[in-house]
Amino acid sequence: MDEARISRHGSRARLWLAGGWLLIALLAAIFAPLVAPQDPLAQDLMLERLPPFWLDGAEPGYWLGTDSLGRDLLSRLIFGARIAFIVAFAAALAACLVGSTLGLIAGYFGGWADRIISRIVDVWMAFPPVLFAILLVAVLGTGLSSVIIAIAVIDWTRFCRVIRAETMGQSRMDYVENARIAGYGRIGIMLREVLPNVVPSIVALLSLEMGIAVIVEAILSFVNLSISTDDPTWGGIIAEGRLSIHQAWWVLVFPLVTLILTVLSFSQFGEGLRARFDPVLR
Amino acid sequence: MNALAKPCLDIRSLSAVLPNGLRVLRSVSLAVEPGEVRALVGESGAGKTMIGKAVLGVLPSSVRIVEGDMLLEGEDLGKLQAKARRTLIGARTALIPQDPLTALNPSRRIGPQMTDRLVRILGWSGEKADARIRQLLDEVQIREPERVLKCYPHELSGGMRQRVLIAAAFAAEPRLIVADEPTTALDVTVQKQILRLIAQLQREHGTAILFVTHDLGVVAKISQKVSVLYAGKVVEEAETAALFAAPQHPYTRALMAATPRYTDPFASLKPVDEAVLAGLASEIAAADQAWRRPHG
Ligand SMILES: Nc1ncnc2c1ncn2[C@@H]1O[C@H](COP(=O)(O)OP(=O)(O)OP(=O)(O)O)[C@@H](O)[C@H]1O
């Protein structure tokens, strides 16, 4: 009982901390032009490599310092959040929609539907994901939409596998058989009886996938395959920061911390939500 | 009983096989009259659950019916289109399951879960269904219907869940209820109450019940007739009183001898006799031999 209470408190704290960070980042992304202290693209050679505010030589208004072209780091991170969130939501939702639908069908109907879908998933997962992504973007061309498509095309299998297994477990439960006896149709049972029981997992996976999409986007922009080089992206800033690590460590460290916090928050938020959604765990 | 009335359930020479050719049901014949409680006894693996599932149309996909007919109030289930069969089974039958936890949807509250079927399948209005459910909850002696209707299944005790399922089974006034060991998963102290409840609702509603159990004590209390099942074959069928007074088949006698009595719980706890089992084995083999000839 006590242990349950502690873990419930733990999960609530997790939910709030992670949700808090995500909310701040999301608001900053939406209102970027209003909250960013500087123009993220404005270069000023007089201001290059300013340190963050607590070090000697910092300038007011450039809280996290500037990069080697004199651009304000905080403003670039805020504008980078826009792209990170757009990719996270769009790619994760697309992957979730495709993967969960196929997983539900495979798990519930079994038989040849399951055999075909499982086969496709196996073949799909044989490709190394990062290589797959780079290949896809190379084919589709760089740009926001190809990054989103690439992530969705690669990661729907993650949803499909988990949701298929969960659906299978649920479909064997007596309540499904009871619904059959009562006279419900197959598709009605799948959507009304089984689906609500796998929703907590879908939500957790969705949040986790948003974090993964943020990482993949960062990797792609790190290798310069993402968006046009003008728009600031977290991966792009990290790539630049790496080059000036000895002169200006902050250009590498702050985007890394932002990235890690965001990815962790997405996964923790998902877990917290699962616990919230699941009537048995609640 | 009126000889002209159609049986509520009429199973005629039903055989079902597994993919490996093994027969799980061996020409089972069994008729349940309207309002009658028919007990189905036999040891674990005898095929009791299979018969229930066959009637309710939810046999596992690996089990295939190869012979026989099932008539529900005179309607031949085998001759109906799948959709019509579902509708008929849905309207005329219900199940009281063995495990009341997994038989309820964990993510839905009790109330909507119970009314849903009346509204969506039988086309009742929401208010009518609601009133009906409340009446049934009262009949199964649930004292705080408001609270229970708002609960999720895991928030109720096992006994409460089974009460809810009994109420749900009787709610649509089915003609036949299949009760598959409805007390086995419950606490011993609750078992008697639940059994009494089923018997009481059965009497008041006049519903026929196919009552699956391996407990002869329960058979004696609740049923009017008994079918004794061994390895998918009905080895004896009789009025309950007659069966207990003078069991005909050696297996039935062995089963009775193996049931502990309260007066002398240990003395009578004998395993089923070797000779009886050998006799059964040859009986089953002979039946299979006879069956294989016409069925190739
Ligand atoms: N899904 C299945 N697929 C194939 N065979 C099965 C399946 N379920 C049960 N069987 C087999 O069918 C036979 C009858 O099983 P059934 O569940 O009807 O027994 P039972 O009399 O209900 O036993 P119990 O008292 O243990 O519930 C058993 O031999 C069993 O191994």
Ligand SMILES: [Mg+2]
């Ligand atoms: Mg059984």
